[in-house]
Amino acid sequence: MKNSLILVVNFGSTSIKVDLVEPNNGESQGSLSIERLGSGKAFFRINGSTPSVTPDNAVLSLQQLLPALLDSRRDSVCASAHRVVHGGKQFTTPTLVSERVLEQLDQLSHLAPLHNPPAITGIRLTADLLPDLPHFAVFDTAFHRTIPLEASTYALPRALAKKHEIQRYGFHGISHAFTIDQVARHLNVRSTDLKIVSCHLGGGCSVCAVNRGKSVGTSMGMTPLEGLVMSTRCGDLDPAIPLLLQKEAGYSVDEVQELLTKQSGLMGLTGGVSDFRDIEQAALQGDESCRQSLDIFCHRLLQSIGSHLAVLNHADALVFTGGIGENSWWVRQQICERLSNFGVQYSRLRNEIGIPSSEQLVSEVTSAESRLRVFVSRSNEAWAIAKNVVPYLNKSVKL
DSSP states (O other), X not given: OTTOXXXXXXXXXSOEEEEEEOTTTOOEEEEEEEEOTTTTOOEEEETTOOOEEOOSOXXXXXXXXXXXXXXXXXXXXXXXXXXXXXXTTTOOSOEEOOHHHHHHHHHTGGGSTTTHHXXXXXXXXXXHHSTTSOEEEEETTGGGGGOOHHHHOOSSOHHHHHHXXXXXXXXXXXXXXXXXXXXXXXXXXXGGGOEEEEEEESSSEEEEEEETTEEEEESOOSSTTSSSOOSSXXXXXXXXXXXXXXXXXXXXXXXXXXXXXXXXXXXXXXXXXXOHHHHHHHHHTTOXXXXXXXXXXXXXXXXXXXXXXXXXXXXXXXXXXXXXXXXXXXXXXXXXXXXXXXXXXXXXHHHHHOSOSTTOOEEEOBOTTOSSEEEEEOOOHHHHHHHHHGGGTTOOOOO
């Protein structure tokens, strides 16, 4: 049907995913994925084709490849929808993009330097390519607007925090919300009947406590830098460390930001390897620094899961999603084995299989005797983003 598809553009910290989505059923009528950006090994696929080398530059890659994806489908697209990581306090619903909105998003870029700037660029590139269509921003922070005051407030002087809007915003909200909905469907219950700890593990990683469909706690904070060990981000850090680097090592503010966001995490621990697949492979081949990095990653993840289980007091399920969450049976095994005192009894075979078929979105890896059930959920952020903008499609604007 003409004008039935939504072009969904999702800039991650190490990848770009573009899908032509039918919002009623989530079917993709075309896809483009650009992966391993920043690793020196960037490649792309169009419609699941054999991987091909692409410039290790998000903007150049998208400029070259997006027209090829659209090709003959251009007339079937009714809008574009873009994942934007940080919406601050002002953006809590899908928003029709204008120049004013882009200016406001740019003002938030310092809070998500790996994500907001390329997302803004992606919106502009798409608007130039499809100038007559409406373009929407959908925000990762929106799902976490329900986090209570005691969980979102940092112990800083109130006037200072208010002036600079310093609070816990949380991220990966689109993924967490979709995951909770899919697990509820799998269990044939309403999401408002469940308490779930959701783990989004990819280039960026976060844990979220969801109480009856609402986010009540998450590992990421004012920016996507807080929390777990990530691909190039350090996660939780003693706040004295950046001060020491500036006072004792002579780092500038910009150099500290570069270090913590782009040179730390798994990349820093391994001495230059940031892709989880490469680290797992090297660890299997005996690389000790990679093995230690995986241990550190899992230790921090276990700590965060434990604290979010405590926030909920009781949980019906623990869910893994995202590239690592879906594909690394080893990480799931490490966590499940260490949660035996919480009632987790997992099946080694089920865990290693993960999600057995491409049509299936959710699979359980625990046995019938497990008090805390553990699931793997295939993320479909493109569908989640597309569904978010459907109620707004009667509006239009040109950039």
